[in-house]
Amino acid sequence: MAARDASPSSTSSTLSNITVQTEKQADIRIMSSASPSISTPPTSLDDEHSVLSDTTKMEPLSEVVDEIHIPPGLENAPDTPQPAQDVTPSEGRRAVRSSRKSVTTYNVQILAGTAIHTPTKYLEKHHKNVVHGDLEAAAAKEMLTPGKKRARQSESASAAGDDPVEEQLAAESAQASRRRTSSRVTDLRKEALRNISGVGQVVANALSDGKTLVQNSLRRSASDSALRASSSQRPLGTTRGGSGSEANEAGERKEFLKPKKKLWLRQGLYVGQHRDFDPRLKESQNRARKRTKRQHGPDVLPMPMFAAARVLDEDPHHVFKDFKLPFDTYHPLPRKVKVDGWVKLNKNRFIGEASALWKRDKQDSSQCYCKPEDGCGEACHNRIMAYECDDTNCRLGAELCCNRPFAELKKRAKGNRYDYGVEVADTPDRGFGVRAMRVFEPHQIIVEYAGEIITQAECERRMKQVYKKDKCYYLMSFDNKMIIDATRGTIARFVNHSCEPNCEMIKWTVGGEPRMALFAGSRGIMTGEELTYDYNFDPFSQKNIQICRCGTESCRGVLGPKPKKPVEDKSIASTIIAGTKRKFQDIMGSVRSKSEDTPMSPKKRKLLAGTTAMSKVKYAIDEPEVARERAEKEAAEHSRQIASRQNRALNRSTPVTGSRSAGAKYLRKNLPSIKSSRITTVSFQRKVPKVGALKAIKQSTHARAATRPAKTALGASKQARSQARPTTPKKNSRDVESDSDEDSVNITPASLRSASKKSLNASPAVRGRLSKVESIKSKSESKRMSRGSSQRTSKVTVEDLGKDHPARSRLRTASGR
Numbered sequence: 001m002a003a004r005d006a007s008p009s010s011t012s013s014t015l016s017n018i019t020v021q022t023e024k025q026a027d028i029r030i031m032s033s034a035s036p037s038i039s040t041p042p043t044s045l046d047d048e049h050s051v052l053s054d055t056t057k058m059e060p061l062s063e064v065v066d067e068i069h070i071p072p073g074l075e076n077a078p079d080t081p082q083p084a085q086d087v088t089p090s091e092g093r094r095a096v097r098s099s100r101k102s103v104t105t106y107n108v109q110i111l112a113g114t115a116i117h118t119p120t121k122y123l124e125k126h127h128k129n130v131v132h133g134d135l136e137a138a139a140a141k142e143m144l145t146p147g148k149k150r151a152r153q154s155e156s157a158s159a160a161g162d163d164p165v166e167e168q169l170a171a172e173s174a175q176a177s178r179r180r181t182s183s184r185v186t187d188l189r190k191e192a193l194r195n196i197s198g199v200g201q202v203v204a205n206a207l208s209d210g211k212t213l214v215q216n217s218l219r220r221s222a223s224d225s226a227l228r229a230s231s232s233q234r235p236l237g238t239t240r241g242g243s244g245s246e247a248n249e250a251g252e253r254k255e256f257l258k259p260k261k262k263l264w265l266r267q268g269l270y271v272g273q274h275r276d277f278d279p280r281l282k283e284s285q286n287r288a289r290k291r292t293k294r295q296h297g298p299d300v301l302p303m304p305m306f307a308a309a310r311v312l313d314e315d316p317h318h319v320f321k322d323f324k325l326p327f328d329t330y331h332p333l334p335r336k337v338k339v340d341g342w343v344k345l346n347k348n349r350f351i352g353e354a355s356a357l358w359k360r361d362k363q364d365s366s367q368c369y370c371k372p373e374d375g376c377g378e379a380c381h382n383r384i385m386a387y388e389c390d391d392t393n394c395r396l397g398a399e400l401c402c403n404r405p406f407a408e409l410k411k412r413a414k415g416n417r418y419d420y421g422v423e424v425a426d427t428p429d430r431g432f433g434v435r436a437m438r439v440f441e442p443h444q445i446i447v448e449y450a451g452e453i454i455t456q457a458e459c460e461r462r463m464k465q466v467y468k469k470d471k472c473y474y475l476m477s478f479d480n481k482m483i484i485d486a487t488r489g490t491i492a493r494f495v496n497h498s499c500e501p502n503c504e505m506i507k508w509t510v511g512g513e514p515r516m517a518l519f520a521g522s523r524g525i526m527t528g529e530e531l532t533y534d535y536n537f538d539p540f541s542q543k544n545i546q547i548c549r550c551g552t553e554s555c556r557g558v559l560g561p562k563p564k565k566p567v568e569d570k571s572i573a574s575t576i577i578a579g580t581k582r583k584f585q586d587i588m589g590s591v592r593s594k595s596e597d598t599p600m601s602p603k604k605r606k607l608l609a610g611t612t613a614m615s616k617v618k619y620a621i622d623e624p625e626v627a628r629e630r631a632e633k634e635a636a637e638h639s640r641q642i643a644s645r646q647n648r649a650l651n652r653s654t655p656v657t658g659s660r661s662a663g664a665k666y667l668r669k670n671l672p673s674i675k676s677s678r679i680t681t682v683s684f685q686r687k688v689p690k691v692g693a694l695k696a697i698k699q700s701t702h703a704r705a706a707t708r709p710a711k712t713a714l715g716a717s718k719q720a721r722s723q724a725r726p727t728t729p730k731k732n733s734r735d736v737e738s739d740s741d742e743d744s745v746n747i748t749p750a751s752l753r754s755a756s757k758k759s760l761n762a763s764p765a766v767r768g769r770l771s772k773v774e775s776i777k778s779k780s781e782s783k784r785m786s787r788g789s790s791q792r793t794s795k796v797t798v799e800d801l802g803k804d805h806p807a808r809s810r811l812r813t814a815s816g817r
């Protein structure tokens, strides 16, 4: 007979102890179920022996039936098994005690090797007796895995093969005793508890199955007398081939008990990949293995991304081929640079009086009239004027308009660091720099140059007091005579200078306020590239000149202002006139001095009248003298340029000056104390034709101005864009003016006139040529007229934009500054 605590704690009770009872004590134990059963760890040799005892026999299931379920009305049926009526509860209890010796008791904690470590109160509270029978056998069978079966076969040859629970427990005990030596006591305990809970669960299931079985049998016995007769002799639950349903049940059970085959995953995420790591080895052994492997070289190819990083890090002179990976393959090195003393600001912050002064000088407004198909592209007025489109100045929505760079930047900042796309990196010789972590398209916005916007007075104060001992300043001249101090500012402050930059620092007007940002140059930016722009650095004094380490071919050698523009950079007007000039000279057969051929020569090219053989001979004879003269002239010109540059620097409105004169005074006074100031002064002006050039064009085209066809606003704006497109930082307006003085246009109508006058005194041959020149000149002018040359457009653009158009005012401001 088996008694089982049906209370909720009964399941857990099986976790501690399982007691297997013999047939003899079955009837006595019915009563024992009434009181809480007690089990103790084996204390005698008998008990020890009982752990692996094979004397246990299976409990006939019919007794279980007798004890538990006797359907109402069947109590007095002749075939119904009767509970033992003659045993009183007290006797039962006594009987349990007296019969303990013969009860095979399995203390699971002992079996699992955890009894020593289990608190006594735990044992007292939880251990319960569970009586096994056929149902338990079924349960145990279910629990037996192939491994356990093997363990059972090998280790308990002497154990009774009939009792699977016992066998399982014996196997577990053997396992546990093997593991006992290990120090992982807690794990073992957990494992044992898990196992036992599993057994308990199965036993519970089996009992409920048994209950069903009994009920079915009783039902059958009530309807089938033959079966009833046999059932009284044969214990329920024993299978016999005669009964179809029983055979089915046996078949089902067999199927149920069929061991499951473990399926191993053979393919997966890491299939085919080799790792240096061997999980069977210790970490130190793995490390040692890796070290030895490295000496021999890797036996598998490295991942492309790491290989690429290695190549990129190598000295470019030793790498046979330039090589850059696209962003999705390349992963910038996860080297984080920590910058001390950098307080990060994400947007401009006005300091002190700057705010009030700023409001007073609000920016002009701009309006674009783009159609959806244009999408605010190259022809967009706002774009030309470096105004960001928004809902107030653009009719296209955010989806169609692609002239909203700062809005794009804002969105990007919300993404991850690769969306943001820039990081501070160490450079070998220029301190920190900024590196791209993604690809940027040509002219795409990269990062805003933001910081504290201060007045010049505040800047002076900071220079004297706060940054007195600093070696590095992050000051940039901004709009409205203000200064951006990016000591607290965005990452853009770390962008270094290059004489061949890949980026441009440009001022835009966003929502009526000027903002400065770094934009990709016309080549775009690849991942891993260092970002640079031309500082157009004004050192104020020779003492402050720093050596440039940009390493480009056209490096100017020092961090200084941009050089005078070369010939090819001159205005379109001068380029056109240059064509005329060439023809003119061809006809004249003039021989220019070689010094004039020098492309960078800023001197005016003077027309030489004589082109005869005599003159050629004369020049040939005089060549050494010409060379000497040329050298002298060049030296004089060079010193003049340096002097004028220094004058400009002193007079220029700079971050450290209150006014031009005050600034000059301040600098004169303070320069010795400001030894290595890093003042990034960049003034941002539109590219405009040289003042002189415009003048020349105006004069030459004045007479025909009335007949000129009116320009459309679009054409005008296009031209304005080509002229006014914000590119690299421009020189101060004074530079523009002085440029026009120094690099005056090579040929003007006035020079042509003087040449004609001279020609009057020339020989008939020369006069003939001059008349040809006149005719070519008029032809070329008429050509210019017919194709609406840019020389004319550059002026017309300004005027045709309309009185109130911001383009007009800005272009004027730019050229007038």
Ligand SMILES: C[S@@+](CC[C@H](N)C(=O)[O-])C[C@H]1O[C@@H](n2cnc3c(N)ncnc32)[C@H](O)[C@@H]1O
Binding pocket: 429, 430, 431, 432, 433, 472, 473, 474, 493, 494, 495, 496, 497, 498, 546, 547, 548, 549, 550, 677, 678, 679, 680
């Ligand atoms: C605005 S900071 C740029 C960030 C700076 N590298 C840093 O570590 O903070 C400007 C200073 O960087 C250095 N620098 C930038 N570009 C340079 C170049 N091409 N060659 C030498 N020094 C450069 C100069 O000292 C300059 O004054």
